[in-house]
Amino acid sequence: MNRIEELAAQLDDAASEAREVAQIDPEGRLPLQDAYAIQRASIERRVSRGERRVGVKMGFTSRAKMVQMGVKDVIWGRLTGGMLIEEGTAASFGRFVHPRVEPEIAFVLKKPLAGHVTAAEALASVEAVAPALEIIDSRYRDFKFTLPDVIADNASSSGFVVGPWCDPREDFSNLGLTMSIDGRVVQVGSTAAILGHPLRSLVAAARLSEAAGEPLQAGWVVMAGGATPAEWLRPGQYVSIEMERLGSAGFYMQE
Numbered sequence: 001m002n003r004i005e006e007l008a009a010q011l012d013d014a015a016s017e018a019r020e021v022a023q024i025d026p027e028g029r030l031p032l033q034d035a036y037a038i039q040r041a042s043i044e045r046r047v048s049r050g051e052r053r054v055g056v057k058m059g060f061t062s063r064a065k066m067v068q069m070g071v072k073d074v075i076w077g078r079l080t081g082g083m084l085i086e087e088g089t090a091a092s093f094g095r096f097v098h099p100r101v102e103p104e105i106a107f108v109l110k111k112p113l114a115g116h117v118t119a120a121e122a123l124a125s126v127e128a129v130a131p132a133l134e135i136i137d138s139r140y141r142d143f144k145f146t147l148p149d150v151i152a153d154n155a156s157s158s159g160f161v162v163g164p165w166c167d168p169r170e171d172f173s174n175l176g177l178t179m180s181i182d183g184r185v186v187q188v189g190s191t192a193a194i195l196g197h198p199l200r201s202l203v204a205a206a207r208l209s210e211a212a213g214e215p216l217q218a219g220w221v222v223m224a225g226g227a228t229p230a231e232w233l234r235p236g237q238y239v240s241i242e243m244e245r246l247g248s249a250g251f252y253m254q255e
């Protein structure tokens with residue numbers, strides 16, 4: 001096994017066993033290309049166990065998230081079917097290391113989308129948009145990482161919940177949203193916090209995934225990134241997002 005595969009195995013094992021590991025690059029010296037190669041190899045391991053690639057997640061697309069985690073660059077990760085938590089169902093707390101949750105907006109594509117595209121081209125490829133929640137769960141001790149660390153760890157992706165799919169002709173550039181835990185509002189924001197317009201996140205996803213040789217496919221989901229800081233999750237909680245016009249989505253964190 002080469003070094004990239006070794007680190008991919010380490011992170012994949014940590015994720016599947018819900019076990020924390022030490023940072024792999026605490027000084028942040030690893031070239032980003034190598035960090036993405038580790039991510040790719042770790043997802044290949046999941047796919048070889050039978051998980052299906054279902055899309056892409058974007059990270060650090062809002063200032064709130066950049067400030068919370070101390071990272072300034074937009075990153076991306078790979079989504080598999082094993083990460084999907086059906087809306088309204090329960091996820092088992094034991095499957096996570098130290099999970100957090102954040103409110104997002106999701107796209108599902110009706111056409112492939114690749115390379116340098118305009119916002120209008122991106123919109124034309126969208127089948128539907130939905131309010132969504134992402135469960136992030138860094139595999140690193142204390143949820144602490146450098147940019148190469150978090151890229152290698154598939155951008156902390158661990159679970160995602162998608163609400164009702166809505167017509168993308170609805171103007172979703174600046175929709176108010178709240179995230180609630182056990183009925184109490186814990187975060188308030190807007191979809192405009194995501195790069196000024198969530199379509200810009202889809203434009204970036206099209207460019208980055210094509211550059212990695214894995215262009216966005218029809219049927220894939222793209223998670224645009226957290227609109228507010230993330231909140232810690234605890235067993236027994238019910239978490240929901242309520243988004244203006246698009247509706248709501250939620251899940252239970254089971255003991």
Ligand code: OOG
Pocket residue numbers: 058059060061062065069102134136137138150155156157224225226
């Ligand atoms: C990294 C993932 C960032 C987002 O939506 O900005 C992310 C992390 O915060 O652990 O998912």
Ligand code: MG
Pocket residue numbers: 057058059102104134136225226
């Ligand atoms: Mg996120």
